[in-house]
Amino acid sequence: MNHSLQDIRQQAAISAKVFIQRDYTNGTVCQFQTKFPSELENRIDKQQFEETVRTLNNLYAEAEKLGGSSYLEGCLACLTAYTIFLCMETHYEKVLKKIAKFIQEQNDKIYAPRGLLLTDPIERGLRVVSFTKTLNSH
Amino acid sequence: MKNCEYQQIDARALGTPASSFQPCTEMKVPRLRRKWEVFPGKNRFYCDGRIILARQSGILPLTLGLIVVTSVLFFAFDCPFLVTHLTVCIPVIGGVLFLFVVISLLQTSLTDPGILPRALPDEAADIEKQIYTSGSSMYRPPPRTKEILINQQVVKLKYCFTCKMFRPPRTSHCSLCDNCVERFDHHCPWVGNCVGKRNYRFFYSFIVSLSFHTSFIFGCVVTHLTLRTYEVILLHQKESPARYPFHIICFFSIWSVLGLSGFHTYLVASNLTTNEDIKGSWSSKRGAEDSGNPYTYNSIFINCCATLCGPMPPSLIDRRGFLPPDDIPPVAAADLELSSFLAKNDTNMVGMPSSGHTS
Numbered sequence: 001m002n003h004s005l006q007d008i009r010q011q012a013a014i015s016a017k018v019f020i021q022r023d024y025t026n027g028t029v030c031q032f033q034t035k036f037p038s039e040l041e042n043r044i045d046k047q048q049f050e051e052t053v054r055t056l057n058n059l060y061a062e063a064e065k066l067g068g069s070s071y072l073e074g075c076l077a078c079l080t081a082y083t084i085f086l087c088m089e090t091h092y093e094k095v096l097k098k099i100a101k102f103i104q105e106q107n108d109k110i111y112a113p114r115g116l117l118l119t120d121p122i123e124r125g126l127r128v129v130s131f132t133k134t135l136n137s138h
Numbered sequence: 139m140k141n142c143e144y145q146q147i148d149a150r151a152l153g154t155p156a157s158s159f160q161p162c163t164e165m166k167v168p169r170l171r172r173k174w175e176v177f178p179g180k181n182r183f184y185c186d187g188r189i190i191l192a193r194q195s196g197i198l199p200l201t202l203g204l205i206v207v208t209s210v211l212f213f214a215f216d217c218p219f220l221v222t223h224l225t226v227c228i229p230v231i232g233g234v235l236f237l238f239v240v241i242s243l244l245q246t247s248l249t250d251p252g253i254l255p256r257a258l259p260d261e262a263a264d265i266e267k268q269i270y271t272s273g274s275s276m277y278r279p280p281p282r283t284k285e286i287l288i289n290q291q292v293v294k295l296k297y298c299f300t301c302k303m304f305r306p307p308r309t310s311h312c313s314l315c316d317n318c319v320e321r322f323d324h325h326c327p328w329v330g331n332c333v334g335k336r337n338y339r340f341f342y343s344f345i346v347s348l349s350f351h352t353s354f355i356f357g358c359v360v361t362h363l364t365l366r367t368y369e370v371i372l373l374h375q376k377e378s379p380a381r382y383p384f385h386i387i388c389f390f391s392i393w394s395v396l397g398l399s400g401f402h403t404y405l406v407a408s409n410l411t412t413n414e415d416i417k418g419s420w421s422s423k424r425g426a427e428d429s430g431n432p433y434t435y436n437s438i439f440i441n442c443c444a445t446l447c448g449p450m451p452p453s454l455i456d457r458r459g460f461l462p463p464d465d466i467p468p469v470a471a472a473d474l475e476l477s478s479f480l481a482k483n484d485t486n487m488v489g490m491p492s493s494g495h496t497s
Contacts (some may be wrong), residue, residue, distance in 0.1 A: 024286050122452070
C-alpha cells in the first residue's frame, strides 16, 4: 500500500511541473523557447506566458551582450590578472539579480494568484524554466 | 503475549505521535549542509566550497614546481650579474611575469570550468517522457540524440546518461571529473582541471604569459652566458659551475609552450575548442569563409574579444548554497499522516509508521 501511494505521489510530482527548454537556434546564448506548452492552457493565457519568457530572454541577452562595457570589464580584469573578480561583482551577476527580482514580481502579481510558481532558471543551471502547479487551485 | 507486546508499542506510539518524530527532525535540522558536500562529480572542495579542484590533481605540483624552481634560479644566479651589467628592470619584469604566470595558473586550476549541474529527478523524468512520446518505441532506444538548427547549421545534441539531460551545444562530459562542462576544451593534466567556458581565458593568459616568461628567462640566460664567456676569455676568470640542466628544461619547454600558445591563438581567432578541432566537427569544406562553424562571428577580432573579453558567466553549481531541508520531510510528512490515520483505526498496523520513518 505504501508503494502505490509513493508511485501516485511521484506521478503527481512529475505532472505538477512544466519545463520550458532552451532555444539554441542563435547559438549558445541563454534563450528559452517561447512555444506555449499545452499543460498550461487552462491556467494562463498565451500572451502572458510569451511576454514573460521574452522578457527573460531579453534580460539574459543583456547579461551576455558583447559591447563596450563588457570589453572594458574584460580588459581591466586581464590587466589585473583577473584578481578583480574577487572583489567586484560582474555585469552578469548584476543582471542575474535583476532577473531574480523580475521573477519574484511575476510570481507575486501574475502566477501565484493562478496557482503557478515560476522558478528561477539559475537554480536549474540555466537549463530550463519550470512552472510548478501549486496544490491550492484545482 | 502477542497482544501485550502490541499494546505496549501501541501506547507509546499513540501517546506521543508528534513528539516521537520531533526529536529526530530536531536532530537533523540544526546543521544545514552546503551543496558542495553532496556534489556528485569527482571534485574536491576546500575553504567551505570556495575552491574547487579535480579529484586527480594530475601534475599540477610538477608544473608549479618547475615554474618556481626555474624562476628562483633565474633570480638567484642571473639577476645579480645582469643588474650590474645591464639594467635593474630585468628582475622587475621577471617578477611581474612570474606573478602573472602563477596567478593565472592558480586561477585556471581552482576555478569551476563551467560545470553543468545534473538534472534533478523531475526534470529527468520529463525529458524521458518527451523522448518516449516522440519516439513511440517500446524498447530502450539507441544513444539518444536530438538535432537542432544553430545559425542554419544542423547540430546534434547528445543525451548524457550520467547527468540525465541533453547536453547543450559545445558541452562535453569529462570522464576524469565525471561532469558535463560547458564549452569543453580539454582536460589539462598540467593544470589539474578541465578547461571550459569559465576558465578558458585564465588558461590562455597562463600559457601566453608562460611563453613570455620562459622566453624572457631564456633570453636573459643566453645574454648572461655570452657576457660571462667574454669575461672568461678576456680576463681569464673561472667559469661558474653549470646549471645547464634547468636551462635545457627552459629551452625545450619554450618550444612546447610557444607551440601551444600559437595553437590556442588560432582556436580563439576562429572560435573553436580543442575538442571540436580534434574531432573535426566543422572541417572546412569550401574554404576559409564557409568553415561550417556556427558559432564564429566571422571576424578574428570579434572572435577574440568574445572568447577572452566577454562577460564572465557565473558558476552554475552554486557550491556554497544551502541544501533545501526538504530531503526528508515529504516522506516523513506522508508517514505522519499515515500513522495518525492508521493509529486511530488499527492497533496492529502501528508497526508501519516506525518502519516508514526509518526508511
